[in-house]
Amino acid sequence: MTATTIVFDLDGTLIDTAPDLVESLNHTIAARDLAPVGYEDLTHLVGQGARVMIQRAFALRGAPITEDEIPALLDRFIDHYEASMPGKSRPYPGLIEALDRMRTAGFRLAVCTNKMERLARPLLERLELTAYFEAISGGDTFAFRKPDPEHILATVERAGGKADKVLMIGDSINDILAARNGNIPSIAVPFGYSDVPVEELGASHIIGHFDELTVELVERLIG
Numbered sequence: 001m002t003a004t005t006i007v008f009d010l011d012g013t014l015i016d017t018a019p020d021l022v023e024s025l026n027h028t029i030a031a032r033d034l035a036p037v038g039y040e041d042l043t044h045l046v047g048q049g050a051r052v053m054i055q056r057a058f059a060l061r062g063a064p065i066t067e068d069e070i071p072a073l074l075d076r077f078i079d080h081y082e083a084s085m086p087g088k089s090r091p092y093p094g095l096i097e098a099l100d101r102m103r104t105a106g107f108r109l110a111v112c113t114n115k116m117e118r119l120a121r122p123l124l125e126r127l128e129l130t131a132y133f134e135a136i137s138g139g140d141t142f143a144f145r146k147p148d149p150e151h152i153l154a155t156v157e158r159a160g161g162k163a164d165k166v167l168m169i170g171d172s173i174n175d176i177l178a179a180r181n182g183n184i185p186s187i188a189v190p191f192g193y194s195d196v197p198v199e200e201l202g203a204s205h206i207i208g209h210f211d212e213l214t215v216e217l218v219e220r221l222i223g
C-alpha cells in the first residue's frame, strides 16, 4: 500500500443521509413545537454536526434557544437518529465500485466528517462500509474540525498516510476550505448538500458521479 490517502467527507459525499437527518431533526424540534424543516433547508443547516444543525433550525424558525437547553435536544436527536439508522440513507451511485478501485490501486482510504464519531461509525458499519477505511474521524474526535485543515491531516496520520500525499473529496465549503487551507488537492461532488454551486467552492476538480473517480485522476491531482 502506498502512503497516498484519499479522505472522504461523509454526509452528502459517501452517503445520501438527507432524508434521515431531516426526519430526526424534525422529531427533535417538534419537542418545542417548531414547524418541520424540508430537504431544501438542509443545505443551510447541515455541515457542523448535529448540535449546530439544531441551533440553526431554531434560528430558521425564529425561535430562541439557550445553551443549557441544547443537551436535551441533542440527546433527543441522537436517540432518534441512532435508532433509525441506516434508515433511508444509502451510498451514492458508483461509490462501492470506486472504493474497490481505489483499494485495488493501493490507496489508503479514510473518512473525515463533522458528524459525531459515535453516529458516523455505526452508520458506516450498518452500510457495510467500515472495512474500506483505515481511519474514521468525526467532528468531535479532535479539538478541531473542518474547515480546519488539521482535521484532515490528523485523520491522515491515523490512517498511516503521508501529509503531502492527500486528496480530499467532499460536497461542501467546509471540506474544500479545509483542503485549500492545508494546500491539499480536492474534488467536489455536486450531489450533496452545498448551499452554493460547487463550482464556486474552489476545488481542484469536480466529478458528477463516482464513475469519474479513476486512479489516473487521483494520481494527476496528487501529483
Ligand SMILES: O=C(O)COP(=O)(O)O
Pocket (backbone or CB within 6 Å): 009, 010, 011, 012, 046, 047, 048, 049, 050, 053, 112, 113, 114, 115, 116
Ligand atoms: O453532519 C454534518 O453536519 C456534516 O457532516 P459531513 O462533514 O460528513 O458533511
Ligand SMILES: [Mg+2]
Pocket (backbone or CB within 6 Å): 009, 010, 011, 012, 013, 170, 171, 172, 192, 193
Ligand atoms: Mg458533507
